[in-house]
Amino acid sequence: MTLASWMDESSSFAPDARTAKHTPFFEPVVNSFNDGGYRPNVSYHYNPNVSAYHYGVRHPMKPFRLMLTDHLVIGYKLHEQMDLYETRRATEEELLNFHSADYIEFLQRITPENSTKFADDLKKFNIGDDCPVFDGMYDYCQYYAGASLDASRKLISGMSDIAINWSGGLHHAKKYEPSGFCYVNDIVMAILNLLRVHSRILYIDIDLHHGDGVQEAFYLTDRVMTVSFHKYNGEFFPGTGNYDEVGVGKGKHFALNVPLQDGIDDESYVRLFKSVIEPVIAKFRPTAIIQQCGADSLGCDRLGCFNLNIKAHGECVKYVKSFGVPMLCLGGGGYTPRNVSRLWCYETSVLANVELNSKLPDSLPFRSWFQPDYSLHPNLGDRFENKNTKKYLDNLRVQLLENLRYLNQAPSVQMQEIPPDLQNITDDKEAQLVDRIKRESEIDKYKDAERYYVNKKDESRRGELLD
Structure with a gap:
């Protein structure tokens, strides 16, 4: 009998109170022959301050979802399976590695109190309902960007095989402006840092929305390949991400987009994901992978339109992990906080190689948020009609594999040895x-x-x- 079944309420056996208190809520996953016994060193990067910021009462982005995630991770005692790092803020110089000086200066100066004095700049920098001005906005940007940079440093130094920062993954921000709830693009900054020592970076995005900010930043290079699975109909935000967007110049065929319709289910999504990612990794041969794990692609998301359950979303992360390439996992979208925290806690367990009991720990703070079932895996599917027909998905797969046919070999890059920033x-x-x-x-x-x-x-x- 496994530990999970021992702890299941439906089991014939029930431990006494003292035993239950000291019984862990997870059990190690036994490595099979297929995964080669891969047991990565996993690090968890966080700053408790980032969850205290507030976009506004009616705004769908709720940073406190990160606090719920941390509570779940601690409640399941996953912190015992990882290296924990409380990260520092990104410096102005680090933000300027990607963003323009006038935009960063604007973020530093603008506040809700003085925003009326910046009427022209508000239009220039695309500040509005999606990206409002709120208290501590610049500090918030520094915290989540700093965590992604810290995670990238741990990969560079070899201190981590897999690094996690759920506060990051804000993939819409552009060089000169915010977009789609994203103010600075921590993903681009982390990739630029990794490129100092890694020859080829693969970026995989499974958010509901197209990862346009990252694609745009590396649209002209063959050292970064971007692959994005998202909803696309020409109108859905951000309006980009059709399969014919493949890159330009030296970067042609190094951008791959997987446009999906409403209501895609677990089986269809996972099968398509694996059939695309396997040849991408085989042909591009990345030396590091960044996966953006936006939770708005789950079913029942406030802004979502897919039917994915938590295990299916996590299966995509597990599949990428199985290749044994150094990996940075980031958050992203997700607008139903209780499901966002469930997902990222589950994916943390997948990366840390343990299996969680589906029943949430009784001692969990804010446990009432997860009623009525108090489960890690509620049913989130079947809300939308699946408009992704078998014919549509088969034709899409053929088109994507045709795009990949042009990648005859992985691009070679002359690299110079650069000592990593071990001290951070x-x-x-x-x-x-x-x-x-x-x-x-x-x-x-x-x-x-x-x-x-x-x-x-x-x-x-x-x-x-x-x-």
Whole structure:
């Protein structure tokens, strides 16, 4: 009998209270021959401050979904299976690696109180209902971008095989403006950091919406391949992402888009995902993978129109993990907080190689949010009619494989060895540390000289003078 069945309420056996208190809510997944016994070192990157920000009462983006996710991860004791890192903010210089100086300056200066003074800039920088001005907006951007950069550093240094930052994945932000609830594009910044030492990066996006900001940033290069699964009808936000968007110039055929219709179900989505990703990885041969795991592609999402359940969404993450390539997993969309947190907790368990009991822990804070079933896997399917016919999906698969046919071999890149930023500290902080070490060295020299004098004095014979 497995641990999961032992803890199931429907089981014939029930542990006593003391046993139940010390019984974990997960069991290790036994590696099979197929996965080669891959047991990655997983790191979890977070900053508790990021969940405190608020877009507005009626705005669908709710950062407190990250707090619910962290509570679930801790409630299931998944933190015991990973390295935990509380991340620092991204610096202005790091944000400027992708975004324009005038846009970052605008984010620093704008507040709800002074926004009337920036009437022209509000139009220039696309500030409105989707991307409102709220208290601490620039700080919020620094926190989630800093976590993605920290996760990328752990992959570069080899300290992690898989790094997780659920606060990241804001894939719509452009170089000069915010878009679709996204103010700075942490994904692009993480990719730029990884490109310092990795020759080829594969970006996979399973959000409901097209990952247009990331695609646009790398549309002209063959070192980053973007693959996005999303709803597309020409009108649905952001209005891009048809299968004929394949890249330009050197980047031609290094953008792959999978446009889907309303109501796609678990079986159809997972089968299509695997049939596309397997040849992509085989042909492109990435040295690192970033997967954006937007939860708005789940069924019953506030802004969603798919019928995916949590296990199907997680199966896509599990499949990418199975290739054993260094991997950065990020959040993204998701507008029903209780389901967002369920999904990202489950996918954390998939990446950490453990299986969770479907019944939520009794001691979980905010457990009432998950009523009435208090389950990790509620039924989220069958809400929408599936308009993705077998003929449509077969034709789409043929078209996508035809696009991949042009990738005869993985692009080669001449690389120079760049020492990774292992310390994850800013230049200012590094200068302060150097100054402190110098001062401590001077003190140590003085103390060494004093100790030498005292020792010699103690060793001298009676009546002997010591200079």
